[in-house]
Amino acid sequence: MVKSNSKKAFDFFFDQEELIETDYLCQERLNSLAYVAEYCSSVVTRIDGDANPLKVIDVGCGTGHLLLGLSNRLQEPVRLYGLDFSDSAIRLSRRLVPSAQLVVASVYEIPHPVGSFDMVTCTETLEHLQRPEEALEEMLRVLKPGGQLIVTVPDGAMDEWDGHVSFWSAAELRHLLLPYGVQHVAPLPLGGDLLARATKHGGCPMPGAKREMPLEVLPPQ
Numbered sequence: 701m702v703k704s705n706s707k708k709a710f711d712f713f714f715d716q717e718e719l720i721e722t723d724y725l726c727q728e729r730l731n732s733l734a735y736v737a738e739y740c741s742s743v744v745t746r747i748d749g750d751a752n753p754l755k756v757i758d759v760g761c762g763t764g765h766l767l768l769g770l771s772n773r774l775q776e777p778v779r780l781y782g783l784d785f786s787d788s789a790i791r792l793s794r795r796l797v798p799s800a801q802l803v804v805a806s807v808y809e810i811p812h813p814v815g816s817f818d819m820v821t822c823t824e825t826l827e828h829l830q831r832p833e834e835a836l837e838e839m840l841r842v843l844k845p846g847g848q849l850i851v852t853v854p855d856g857a858m859d860e861w862d863g864h865v866s867f868w869s870a871a872e873l874r875h876l877l878l879p880y881g882v883q884h885v886a887p888l889p890l891g892g893d894l895l896a897r898a899t900k901h902g903g904c905p906m907p908g909a910k911r912e913m914p915l916e917v918l919p920p921q
């Protein structure tokens with residue numbers, strides 16, 4: 701059912717609150733999301749200088765635990781946003797992080813203008829998508845130039861779960877993210893996941909346009 705990656709499947713999944721509490725939100729997942737929140741807090745950079753609060757969006761925010769981790773860790777003024785196509789996921793996120801601005805929407809149509817965010821996060825979601833490159837284009841669109849994209853996916857070298865539609869090893873994830881300014885790909889210490897960080901360069905390529913790959917994002921030889 702999850703493999704279909706339909707809104708209906710995820711609504712059904714997130715409606716089973718007891719199962720979510722006891723099974724999905726296991727300690728390993730919570731620790732992993734806490735680690736990602738810590739990592740994001742350590743690398744996030746305000747693009748516009750001190751005048752404006754940081755703006756961070758979590759795409760495919762699920763239960764909202766990454767947003768909660770960010771709100772607990774980010775020291776400076778921040779506006780947190782979350783997006784998910786599942787109403788049930790957004791309901792859980794609202795309960796957990798009432799201060800965040802949360803919206804039911806698709807990763808392929810993020811309802812924010814070009815260059816809105818200092819950071820875009822997307823954890824454990826790309827591997828469910830039929831068109832991950834299109835989703836990445838959309839995330840890049842809403843990032844400010846110089847803003848950072850943080851992605852986690854299961855390590856495809858080990859992941860065999862039938863509910864996923866894409867699998868990337870560390871090298872393959874780096875390759876996927878080359879057009880988006882990848883800077884760092886590494887295994888997370890917990891849970892067999894990979895974390896990647898990319899930085900948006902000057903212009904925002906339009907979907908489908910041929911992109912020049914900046915030299916500095918070429919992978920090490």
Ligand SMILES: C[S@@+](CC[C@H](N)C(=O)[O-])C[C@H]1O[C@@H](n2cnc3c(N)ncnc32)[C@H](O)[C@@H]1O
Pocket residue numbers: 705710733759760761762763783784785786789805806807808822823824825828829
């Ligand atoms: C495995 S969950 C990960 C949730 C959360 N990011 C985490 O790490 O716990 C994948 C999430 O992506 C959302 N999702 C999947 N496809 C989507 C789409 N096309 N547009 C928006 N959200 C989507 C699902 O509803 C679900 O909340």
